[in-house]
Amino acid sequence: MAEFNNVCSVTEMPEGDDAKRSFHHRMFLEPQEKKRSMKALVVKQAKKTCSCTPAKVKDCVFSFFPVLQWLPKYKLREYLLGDIMSGVIVGVLLVPQSIAYSLLAGQEPIYGLYTSFFTSIIYFIFGTSRHISVGIFGVICLMVGQVVDREVQRAGYELEPAALSVLTDTATYVNTTISPVNQTSQKLFCDKSCYAITVGATMTFIAGVYQVAMGFFQVGFVSVYLSDSLLSGFVTGASFTILTSQAKYLLGLDIPRSSGIGSLVVTWINIFRNIHKTNICDLITSFLCFLVLIPTKELNEHFKSRLKAPIPVELVIIVAATLASHFGKLRETYGSSIAGHIPTGFLPPRPPDWNLIPNVALDAIPIAIIGFAITVSLSEMFAKKHGYSVKANQEMYAIGFCNIIPSFFHCFTTSAALAKTLVKESTGCRTQMSGLVTSLVILLVLLVIAPLFYSLQKCVLAVITIVNLRGALRKFKDLPKMWHLSRVDTVIWLVTMTASAFISTEIGLLVGVCFSMLCVIFRTQRPEAPLLGWVAESETYESLSAYKNLQTKPGIVVFRFEAPLYYINKECFKSTLYKQTGVNPVWVKAAKKKAAKRMLREKEVDSGGNQTSISMDFVSEPLEFHTIVIDCCAVQFLDTAGIRTLKEVYKDYREIDVQVLLAQCNPSVRSSLIRGEFFKEGEDHLLFHSVHQAVDFALGAQGHSVTSASK
Numbered sequence: 001m002a003e004f005n006n007v008c009s010v011t012e013m014p015e016g017d018d019a020k021r022s023f024h025h026r027m028f029l030e031p032q033e034k035k036r037s038m039k040a041l042v043v044k045q046a047k048k049t050c051s052c053t054p055a056k057v058k059d060c061v062f063s064f065f066p067v068l069q070w071l072p073k074y075k076l077r078e079y080l081l082g083d084i085m086s087g088v089i090v091g092v093l094l095v096p097q098s099i100a101y102s103l104l105a106g107q108e109p110i111y112g113l114y115t116s117f118f119t120s121i122i123y124f125i126f127g128t129s130r131h132i133s134v135g136i137f138g139v140i141c142l143m144v145g146q147v148v149d150r151e152v153q154r155a156g157y158e159l160e161p162a163a164l165s166v167l168t169d170t171a172t173y174v175n176t177t178i179s180p181v182n183q184t185s186q187k188l189f190c191d192k193s194c195y196a197i198t199v200g201a202t203m204t205f206i207a208g209v210y211q212v213a214m215g216f217f218q219v220g221f222v223s224v225y226l227s228d229s230l231l232s233g234f235v236t237g238a239s240f241t242i243l244t245s246q247a248k249y250l251l252g253l254d255i256p257r258s259s260g261i262g263s264l265v266v267t268w269i270n271i272f273r274n275i276h277k278t279n280i281c282d283l284i285t286s287f288l289c290f291l292v293l294i295p296t297k298e299l300n301e302h303f304k305s306r307l308k309a310p311i312p313v314e315l316v317i318i319v320a321a322t323l324a325s326h327f328g329k330l331r332e333t334y335g336s337s338i339a340g341h342i343p344t345g346f347l348p349p350r351p352p353d354w355n356l357i358p359n360v361a362l363d364a365i366p367i368a369i370i371g372f373a374i375t376v377s378l379s380e381m382f383a384k385k386h387g388y389s390v391k392a393n394q395e396m397y398a399i400g401f402c403n404i405i406p407s408f409f410h411c412f413t414t415s416a417a418l419a420k421t422l423v424k425e426s427t428g429c430r431t432q433m434s435g436l437v438t439s440l441v442i443l444l445v446l447l448v449i450a451p452l453f454y455s456l457q458k459c460v461l462a463v464i465t466i467v468n469l470r471g472a473l474r475k476f477k478d479l480p481k482m483w484h485l486s487r488v489d490t491v492i493w494l495v496t497m498t499a500s501a502f503i504s505t506e507i508g509l510l511v512g513v514c515f516s517m518l519c520v521i522f523r524t525q526r527p528e529a530p531l532l533g534w535v536a537e538s539e540t541y542e543s544l545s546a547y548k549n550l551q552t553k554p555g556i557v558v559f560r561f562e563a564p565l566y567y568i569n570k571e572c573f574k575s576t577l578y579k580q581t582g583v584n585p586v587w588v589k590a591a592k593k594k595a596a597k598r599m600l601r602e603k604e605v606d607s608g609g610n611q612t613s614i615s616m617d618f619v620s621e622p623l624e625f626h627t628i629v630i631d632c633c634a635v636q637f638l639d640t641a642g643i644r645t646l647k648e649v650y651k652d653y654r655e656i657d658v659q660v661l662l663a664q665c666n667p668s669v670r671s672s673l674i675r676g677e678f679f680k681e682g683e684d685h686l687l688f689h690s691v692h693q694a695v696d697f698a699l700g701a702q703g704h705s706v707t708s709a710s711k
Helices: 038-050 054-064 076-104 109-126 138-154 167-174 180-188 192-216 220-225 228-251 263-273 280-302 313-328 330-334 354-360 364-386 392-404 418-426 433-453 458-467 470-485 487-502 505-525 570-581 585-605 610-619 640-654 667-675 691-710
Strands: 531-534 541-543 556-560 627-631 659-663
Touching: 054 392, 076 109, 076 138, 076 228, 076 313, 076 418, 076 433, 076 458, 109 392, 109 433, 138 192, 138 228, 138 354, 138 364, 138 505, 192 354, 192 364, 192 392, 220 505, 228 263, 228 280, 228 364, 228 458, 228 470, 228 487, 228 505, 263 487, 280 313, 280 330, 280 458, 313 330, 313 433, 313 458, 364 392, 364 418, 364 505, 470 487, 487 505, 541 691, 556 570, 556 691, 570 627, 570 640, 585 640, 627 691, 640 659, 640 667, 659 691
Parallel strands: 556 627, 627 659
Antiparallel strands: 531 541, 531 556
């Protein structure tokens, strides 16, 4: 590895005046020895992994169950009041949202309550974030609902449920003694509602398995491909689909739910085709709910710093609407669609349908990725804000178990939700204990209050869902600011949003990821490559196109390439270098050869001296520079194509008497150059640690050659 030592040159001028004498000292760097024994590495890792000591077992258990770490240290007087207050408020907000979002997921209201209850308890045990609220999230519900509708249709069920829910029969089944005969008939009788939750629970189980596997194999890096602009565009695009899917409930229309590519357009076409069938009672109820909900939500946001707790307007709306529907007999009189019977208690646990796994395994992948990406990003954001740390892999375990375990209890997929997390934080949450309090509030509803929502109109639930989309739809107001900050991020946002809304949510996510990766590739394919000038009285060189009053050294061109040099941009590197220097060495060599041949031919025919002297003058015409310094500070790596390109540039310019020097190469690039045999024997001094050193060397070498020529 001695080649690394010769990274700076030593040049001494001929004897004469001291002012004309210059030294370029070498900088000696001794590389670290790299252990390349793979066997020793594997053995060491195996011993570390397989060793079992009491301390290691304790650390493993405490790491896997974070509740064992923080619960014994719980400060009762300091934390309890804030946790109870935030837990109760989030629980009160979560009840109507759980019922509303069940509609979005293609499920009955009771299953939304089950989901919120179980996930709150499980995250209390496995989660490391003190502030995030894990439960029902609109975009995840939409993606679940699309798969549920597809599988229900494949199974031959009608797309819309009957007015009377099968949960009446299910509740009877729970509250009666089951004989073997009844058990058999129950298995045979499973209508749309029963099959829908079977599909949802099976997909939830698979998504949870994916998330736990990601945590086990530590592949959380997948989330880095989901940038903030991509996720924001995806959520906004999905919000349009959510709004579209709920629009029919606002109007009281009985139309099939469209799924697949272009479902948004198809749904609106069906809505306008059936607009004459609008239920006036549902339309008026929706309008009144909007009139109350939107201003109250705005007041909550505007005065959130003054209010100790947000006004639970959703719960008030649900209670008022239920009472109005019940005593006004809106279903019997006007045919309004209602929530139907919501049983109390819990259904017996049931495993996922293993036969459905091949049908939903692929659909569960984007759901799992979106779920853990949102959960991890929110947990890290709030941990940083409040000065504590979270473990990303443990968060993946937590959200995975929040899906695996509830899937046996008739639940569907969940993740962290920003809106409820903000409420939880602003109302005094201190620890995960707040989630346990939330689950107790939902338990109270499940055991006592749930049947009272029988007469609740579905249009009220749709209004609650749509109003909660305001945050995502407001992103359009931020577009000018986003465009000013980064045009590329804005384009990624627009492409992802458009694809998610007008094609489908899953394809929109895939389009967004592919497009953002292409943007990265395009940025490195056509990077900035300026010429540099010297900042007076310093050793700094900056872009001539970006700054004024920079100086250039006579006969020296300094060029910076601001990207890795690899197979995608190698041609761009060469063409930009030739354009910036104004000299293409290949053309110069070709012109010299052509002029030499013409001169030779003219000599042979002895046609006169004037044309010959012109040719001779052309051949001997000197270039404006003698050295090119390539600043490699922004070149992170080289591949074989990049090394070959540098060799070609170095060789071509040397043939026209122009030397090429490399400066500020990082250790990876230097190592690649040496492995690729870029330097011939004795030429490794052409690699410099700074542009200033390279320029000094070039000036000294040129002065030396001029002095030698004069002698």
